[in-house]
Amino acid sequence: MKSNKLALLGAFFIGMSAVAPSSAQEVPAGYPEGYADTIAAAKAEGSLVIYTATDAAQSQRLVDAFTKKYGIKVEYNDLGNNGAYNRAISEAAAKQVGADIVWSGAMDLQMTLAAEGYVEPYKSAELSNIPEWANYQETLYGTTVEPIGMIYNKGAISDEDVPATRADLIKFLTDNKDKLRGKVATLDPEKSGAGFLHHTNDAIETSDFWDFAKALGAVGLKTYSASGSMRETVVSGENVLSVNIIGSYALDWVKESPNLGVAFGKDYTPAFSRLAAIMKDAPHPEAAKLFVDFMLSQEGQNALAAGGLPSIRDDVTEGLNFVSLNERVGGNLKPIGIDNDLLDYMKPQKRVEFFREWNAATKP
Numbered sequence: 001m002k003s004n005k006l007a008l009l010g011a012f013f014i015g016m017s018a019v020a021p022s023s024a025q026e027v028p029a030g031y032p033e034g035y036a037d038t039i040a041a042a043k044a045e046g047s048l049v050i051y052t053a054t055d056a057a058q059s060q061r062l063v064d065a066f067t068k069k070y071g072i073k074v075e076y077n078d079l080g081n082n083g084a085y086n087r088a089i090s091e092a093a094a095k096q097v098g099a100d101i102v103w104s105g106a107m108d109l110q111m112t113l114a115a116e117g118y119v120e121p122y123k124s125a126e127l128s129n130i131p132e133w134a135n136y137q138e139t140l141y142g143t144t145v146e147p148i149g150m151i152y153n154k155g156a157i158s159d160e161d162v163p164a165t166r167a168d169l170i171k172f173l174t175d176n177k178d179k180l181r182g183k184v185a186t187l188d189p190e191k192s193g194a195g196f197l198h199h200t201n202d203a204i205e206t207s208d209f210w211d212f213a214k215a216l217g218a219v220g221l222k223t224y225s226a227s228g229s230m231r232e233t234v235v236s237g238e239n240v241l242s243v244n245i246i247g248s249y250a251l252d253w254v255k256e257s258p259n260l261g262v263a264f265g266k267d268y269t270p271a272f273s274r275l276a277a278i279m280k281d282a283p284h285p286e287a288a289k290l291f292v293d294f295m296l297s298q299e300g301q302n303a304l305a306a307g308g309l310p311s312i313r314d315d316v317t318e319g320l321n322f323v324s325l326n327e328r329v330g331g332n333l334k335p336i337g338i339d340n341d342l343l344d345y346m347k348p349q350k351r352v353e354f355f356r357e358w359n360a361a362t363k364p
């Protein structure tokens with residue numbers, strides 16, 4: 001009789017373990033006690049909504065890995081940097097928040113979201129595993145480190161003639177004015193959130209930015225709202241040079257286009273990070289927390305790096321990280337800080353002054 005009771009008791013516990021949630025087994029080592037509850041709650045929510053400007057080609061591995069691991073469906077909305085920001089604040093104003101996460105490389109727009117109270121603070125379970133610079137007050141998290149550089153048509157500009165420094169680039173534009181006229185491109189700072197960040201950061205960090213802008217204007221600069229559009233024109237030869245572009249994309253593009261070259265300033269290569277923020281009143285807050293942690297984890301960072309977005313961590317086994325990227329661009333990588341300085345050019349009067357001076361320099 002006693003043995004029968006023990007057998008029944010054993011069968012009971014075996015049965016219970018068979019139907020028990022797998023959340024506890026999925027908790028990564030070192031995560032806080034109770035994290036299994038976060039996983040279970042996120043799975044119960046069942047879905048996640050992201051507003052972003054990151055091309056799906058670069059982020060698909062991350063999204064697929066997250067869904068495979070947790071079974072949570074991701075609604076991925078590529079709206080552009082300005083579009084993601086504008087939609088997020090419009091919905092928040094109407095008290096109809098649609099995004100769980102806004103993930104954008106327009107660092108100044110992301111900082112504005114945080115400064116104006118649109119972001120829900122969250123202490124990531126990965127906090128101890130990421131560099132200090134990648135965390136802004138537990139509201140914004142840097143997820144990548146990406147260089148800003150230039151692409152060129154190899155049929156029009158030889159590798160040997162590509163300018164190595166900003167001073168060389170200004171001289172190259174000036175000395176080849178006729179050859180380059182109407183064939184130089186960059187991101188439009190008025191239409192592109194990335195373009196505004198890249199150009200205003202240059203204005204802060206370099207003493208010759210306005211000389212550079214005037215040199216661009218002298219060759220009949222053409223501006224675009226998206227990096228992909230510029231790529232197509234440089235590959236075709238419609239343009240022969242594109243400056244201040246997203247270098248992580250360019251490093252992938254050159255693998256597919258033999259006539260396309262990529263270069264970075266040997267004296268100074270700025271770098272931006274795609275910042276992730278959880279929206280206040282997000283419809284799926286637990287799934288948002290889970291995704292942020294996954295993005296920052298070694299597994300998530302490997303997925304991003306494998307997709308061509310260099311990692312903030314030094315323990316990834318795929319793609320580039322900060323150290324290897326710095327070597328690739330010549331040793332002078334200078335990341336844009338994730339701090340309140342990003343808000344400087346977001347002040348209305350400062351923006352108006354920048355656009356006025358930019359237009360005067362580039363559209364003489």
